[in-house]
Amino acid sequence: MIKKSDLIKVSIDTLGSETSISNIIKGLNTSFLRNDNYFFRLFGSQEQLNHELKKFSALKNNVEIIHCDEVIEMNDKPSEVIKSKKNSSMFRSIKSILETDSQAILSCGNTGALMALSLLNLKTLSSIKRPAIASIWPNINGESIVLDLGANIKSDSQFLIDNAILGTSLASTLLKIKNPTVGLLNVGREESKGNEVLQKTSQELSELDTKGLINYFGFIEGSDISNGVTNVVITDGFTGNIALKTAEGTARMIQTFLKNSLKSSLISKLGAFFATFALSSLKEKLDPRVHNCGIFVGLNAPVIKCHGASDHVGIAYAADLLYILIKGNVNDKIKNNIEKKDSDYI
Amino acid sequence: MIKKSDLIKVSIDTLGSETSISNIIKGLNTSFLRNDNYFFRLFGSQEQLNHELKKFSALKNNVEIIHCDEVIEMNDKPSEVIKSKKNSSMFRSIKSILETDSQAILSCGNTGALMALSLLNLKTLSSIKRPAIASIWPNINGESIVLDLGANIKSDSQFLIDNAILGTSLASTLLKIKNPTVGLLNVGREESKGNEVLQKTSQELSELDTKGLINYFGFIEGSDISNGVTNVVITDGFTGNIALKTAEGTARMIQTFLKNSLKSSLISKLGAFFATFALSSLKEKLDPRVHNCGIFVGLNAPVIKCHGASDHVGIAYAADLLYILIKGNVNDKIKNNIEKKDSDYI
Incomplete structure (x- = not known):
């Protein structure tokens, strides 16, 4: 039996891009079937997400839905959303790294906003x-x-x-x-x-x-x-x-x-x-x-930004990458090497 | 009958690249046949050039050969050749713009040296x-x-x-x-x-x-x-x-x-x-x-640098471009526009 702690948990921002929720769920399901013990925390419309999940019964038991209806739009300015859109799916998916056991984030939304919010909340790793x-x-x-x-x-x-x-x-x-x-x-x-x-x-x-x-x-x-x-x-x-x-x-x-x-x-x-x-x-x-x-x-958790118009193949690929990054402890490797570099400089 | 002054005259540096003299002459011949009243001043080995020109009787009557045996090599440093290789085919083809009625230069040689020598000798156009x-x-x-x-x-x-x-x-x-x-x-x-x-x-x-x-x-x-x-x-x-x-x-x-x-x-x-x-x-x-x-x-004469490994097709294309640049009085256009810009700034 799988212990809860063995799960690889990733937060998914499902709003704010051209990509449909149907595409996102289909892509996540593909990656879920390819990778053992994968779990998704989905930020977005509860109704739409539940509707799409009906098609994928195994996946349905391995997700948690956090309802959000505030959206960071593609043309929102990063400097503004930092203050104003604290209940958006993007903001809350990033915050979930600090507040839950999510280990990484996937979003198809506004790149500038995703970078600004990630940097502000997750902070950089080690001396980076x-x-x-x-x-x-x-x-x-x-x-x-x-x-x-x-x-x-x-x-x-x-x-x-x-x-x-x-x-x-x-x-x-x-x-x-x-x-x-x-x-x-x-x-x-x-x-x-x-x-x-x-x-x-x-x-x-x-x-x-x-x-x-x-x-x-x-x-x-x-x-x-x-x-x-x-x-x-x-x-x-x-x-x-x-x-x-x-x-x-x-x-x-x-x-x-x-x-x-x-x-x-x-x-x-x-x-x-x-x-x-x-x-x-x-x-x-x-x-x-x-x-x-x-x-x-270089942040305290891996974040992947998919293309705003990604289809299910792109989403599945991105989810696979996050799985490999977490499984491979990429951030431990980075931290270790950055610290080695810093200690050599002293 | 064509007056001498109607000729479009271009200086060709034939040494210092991987390209064979055979390729250069074949390419020039193609361009010569495509463009009226084209004339080439060839800088390089008199013996080799004469040998290659035997194949192209019409072209042969529309070239002048200036024998040079000093070569600027691909790995020569531009700062050094400026002083040391004054009898090279590249240096002399550039100088011919000042000393003869040549209107432009074509070379397959060392790019850095060609730029340094062109800048030094031809100088920039107008206030460029x-x-x-x-x-x-x-x-x-x-x-x-x-x-x-x-x-x-x-x-x-x-x-x-x-x-x-x-x-x-x-x-x-x-x-x-x-x-x-x-x-x-x-x-x-x-x-x-x-x-x-x-x-x-x-x-x-x-x-x-x-x-x-x-x-x-x-x-x-x-x-x-x-x-x-x-x-x-x-x-x-x-x-x-x-x-x-x-x-x-x-x-x-x-x-x-x-x-x-x-x-x-x-x-x-x-x-x-x-x-x-x-x-x-x-x-x-x-x-x-x-x-x-x-x-x-942006120089006082157009210069074209062909790829060091150009074949005859590349050479012919480059010679065609020079012909169009001269025929189209590109430098007059540039000078005119730069001066308009400068007068507007005052």
């Missing part, structure tokens, strides 16, 4: 000054962890170094890579490249490498991300956000070109028919539904 | 402080001009504003777009996004828009580049370089996935066979050979 947003990127050899993708647009050496430790812990937990390599994004691989902040950061990362705290590769350039040159890519939130969105846009453009080309003539259509399987495997590799999760890392 | 590197990007609707791609990694308001004017002149000349729209790359489209430099730049660009000097769209984000939201995208050289290389890497990764997928089974292979035409049109749209040209803009 600012959390980062990380994501799993496809590359030619598999996947890599890229961070920061927009939490902090200012380039700052301490933030980049913390990101190296955060990214290393994420790569070892999520991608099961032992001693993952870390690359610092720059305009070229040569040691002389980049501005003062990058130069200083690279030196400090080399020292942390010597001490065995990270496995530092050195500078990498934009094309090295999809070439899978390192397992972890670190950068400031401005550059990371531009890189992420440029890559997403490029992938979408190519897929559109491909689709249109394959429709362009009868013979192409015939080709497209036969190539369907191959093309669907390509689509799966690049599926934005599974790569669009923003992992807020 | 620093030249930029621009490129033509494919997008869902056609093409756009993106700059800077790495000439200046520091973010600076004046540089970004100059880039708006440079990009506008390039888009109207190369893409034949009347009143091209200009977007400033940021982490989101909302007015509040970005750092102080971007905020200030956006305000000044709005003023230039009101005065009719540019057609300012506002902030755009990474995915807007390939969505073709604006005809011109301006950014600092650090961000632009990361965006360019990330996009190139993503495109290459997808094409590799696609190729591997189509080889994965007999039925996929059959599909690939029928889809060949469609896939080749995709390949053409994304052909890095035609999108890998760096256009140095």
Whole structure:
């Protein structure tokens, strides 16, 4: 028999996005069936949630519903909701980490508000000054962890170094890579490249490498991300956000070109028919539904922000990630490494 | 009969890259046949050039060879070659702008050296402080001009504003777009996004828009580049370089996935066979050979840096671009607009 304490409990903010509650529950059910002893604390409309849960009897016995009808909307300003929307599903799901035995949060809502409320309530882990947003990127050899993708647009050496430790812990937990390599994004691989902040950061990362705290590769350039040159890519939130969105846009453009080309003539259509399987495997590799999760890392509990228009596949994937992060004690790993780094500095 | 003065004369640096002289001459010949009254001043090995020119009798009568045997190598430091390699093909081709009637330069050599030598010898146009590197990007609707791609990694308001004017002149000349729209790359489209430099730049660009000097769209984000939201995208050289290389890497990764997928089974292979035409049109749209040209803009003569491993198709495309830039009097347009901007500021 499962003891209550063996459950992995996650709080789910079910309001404030384009995603339907039906999608959210369907996605959670998929993840629930894939992962043992998973339990969800659902924040949202009791009536709607109960209605959707009717379809999934096993899941229904492994959730708790906390009724909320206040919603943080996509265009609400983070600085305002902090004060005004204390009964919203987002605010209460974050608060549940402090008030209940929930261990992590999943939301499809307003990114800025989610970050502001998480930072304010959960606080950063250990000596980390600012959390980062990380994501799993496809590359030619598999996947890599890229961070920061927009939490902090200012380039700052301490933030980049913390990101190296955060990214290393994420790569070892999520991608099961032992001693993952870390690359610092720059305009070229040569040691002389980049501005003062990058130069200083690279030196400090080399020292942390010597001490065995990270496995530092050195500078990498934009094309090295999809070439899978390192397992972890670190950068400031401005550059990371531009890189992420440029890559997403490029992938979408190519897929559109491909689709249109394959429709362009009868013979192409015939080709497209036969190539369907191959093309669907390509689509799966690049599926934005599974790569669009923003992992807020460096806080006292893992938070995942799903894309606002996620379908059930995206939700299931995000719930799987949270399960792995909790099971793999990612925050203990981070804390341990940050403290090792700090003690070495003294 | 063609008067000598009607000729479009361009200086070609034929040494210092992976590209063979055979590729360069073949590419120039293609462009020569496509464009009336084109003339090339070739800097490099007289013996090799004469040997290659034997194959192209019409071209042979429309070139001048300036023998050089000193080469600026790919790993030479720009700060050193400025002093030491005054007889190199690169140095002499740049100098020819001042000493002969050559109007522009094409090189496949060391980018840093080409920029340093061009800046030193050609100087910037009008009140422009620093030249930029621009490129033509494919997008869902056609093409756009993106700059800077790495000439200046520091973010600076004046540089970004100059880039708006440079990009506008390039888009109207190369893409034949009347009143091209200009977007400033940021982490989101909302007015509040970005750092102080971007905020200030956006305000000044709005003023230039009101005065009719540019057609300012506002902030755009990474995915807007390939969505073709604006005809011109301006950014600092650090961000632009990361965006360019990330996009190139993503495109290459997808094409590799696609190729591997189509080889994965007999039925996929059959599909690939029928889809060949469609896939080749995709390949053409994304052909890095035609999108890998760096256009140095803001100098007293146009300079194009081809990829170091360009084949004849890339060379021909670059020579075509230079022809259009000269024919379209791009530098007069730039000068005119920069002076209008400066007089408005007073």
